[in-house]
Amino acid sequence: MRRTTRNFFLGTIGIGSSHRITIQSMCNTRTQDVNATLAQIGRLANAGCDIIRVSADTPPDVAALREICAASPLPVIADIQFSGESAIGAITGGCAGIRVNPGIIHDRKLLENIAGAAKDHGTVIRVGANGGSLKLHRIPELTAQGLSREEAMARLLCEAVIQQCELLDSFGVTRIKAAVKSSDLIVTLKAYRRLAAMCDLPLHLGLTEAGTAARGELRSAIAIGSLLAEGIGDTIRVSLTAEPETEIAAAKRILEACGLGEESVEIISCPTCGRTEVDLIGLAEKVENIIGQMQREKRRLRWKKIAVMGCPVNGPGEARNADIGIAGSRNGQLIIFQHGKVAGAYPETEAWKIFIRMLEA
DSSP: OOOOOEEEEEEEEEEEETTEEEEEOOOOSOTOOOOHHHHHHHHHHHHHHOEEEEEEEHHHHHHHHHHHHHOOOOOEEEEEESSSSHHHHHHHHHEEEEEEETTTTTOOOHHHHHHHHHHTTEEEEEEEEEEGSSSTTTHHHHTTOOOHHHHHHHHHHHHHHHHHHHHHHHOOOOOOEEEOOOOHHHHHHHHHHHHHHHHOOBBOOTTTTTOOHHHHHHHHHHHHHHHHHTOOOSEOOOBBBOOOOHHHHHHHHHHTTTOOSEEEEEEEEEEOOOTTTSSHHHHHHHHHHHHHHHTTTTTTSSSSEEEEESSSSIIIIIITTTTTEEEEEETSSEEEETTTTTEEEEHHHHHHHHHHHHHHH
């Protein structure tokens, strides 16, 4: 069950519980280098990114936003950290959204000016707090009340975001997203669960500073996947120490594992054991590759759950809930099954050709 939120559009992309969960990344180019930034945005759009964020820390960066926004195939969010004037420049420059950090931008009059510009231009504001920008002087007070340090951090993150979102609401801004990120996985989970119960705002999920590609994807999958499984989350970013295209691939895998991808296909395969009668590892990789190719070609996928099993015990037995599957057999053949029932047994080469035809049907 998806948590019910406000719904609105960020450029052409629907945000909120009435819309699909979208993938975001951030350019690592210098924003003022318009050609490099647009080239990277184009690559990310082709990889499956829905929303792109760019830094806007200097006057040349802000000046470049007008040209970038006009040519970008994706809605552009300007990441504002230090300058309220940059926020207003990004809004008037055509950005579909801006991100402000309540740990840094918290002057009431400045926020009111930003809100006025956002209302005039239909700009979405994401209030995004992170653990690194919080003032931590209240941690001892909260832990003395019996909260763990993780619970205290989560509470401070949520308080910072809610305070600023309520202020924006009072200024008449309703297109608001929120995020409470931390590099601590437990703090992130506690903060998002707390925030989800406190407001109806769409939430942008992420584990900040998640790490390098492999470790960061694993940590992000635990954090983001856990929240998505609870119905929490409307946009996601997998923050990796890697090229942005790597973030998109990781985000798509997380959504797919949660059954939330646009063309989500769940591929299950059993572990190897002494009963395995086929090159199970090779067979599973072949199935993954063919499905990946079909997804890259934007081909409609008929089957939503595919099983690759090493022996007749697991297939179709353990995989009876799969739409279609293939399994090893003691006589050197491969079994093809659909919805828990054997469709036929064939020599390996013939079975693979039949299976591919069925996948592509």
